[in-house]
Amino acid sequence: xxxxxxxxxxxxxxxxxxxxxxxxxxxxxxxxxxxxxxxxxxxxxxxxxxxxxxxxxxxxxxxxxxxxxxxxxx
Numbered sequence: 474x475x476x477x478x479x480x481x482x483x484x485x486x487x488x489x490x491x492x493x494x495x496x497x498x499x500x501x502x503x504x505x506x507x508x509x510x511x512x513x514x515x516x517x518x519x520x521x522x523x524x525x526x527x528x529x530x531x532x533x534x535x536x537x538x539x540x541x542x543x544x545x546x547x
Contacts, residue, residue, distance in 0.1 A: 477523075483512070484519055486527075493527055495520050 474486045474493070483498045497516045500508055524535040 474527075481519070484516065486523075491533070493531070495523065 474488065478485050485496050487494050487496065497512065499512045528535055
């Protein structure tokens, strides 16, 4: 997790009470509409790809054990 936190810029992982959380910073000043449009999409793509990696590294279970619905479809 430290390696991801040190290299992935806006995305940060934290561990609390047996759960790994992903958080992302979204610059708000100056306001840039593209940040608001693309930031959450990038976050979802990264989060979708990290669950298996983190489970392999730390064990435990993922939220969606079977076929996870894409977080990009709302």
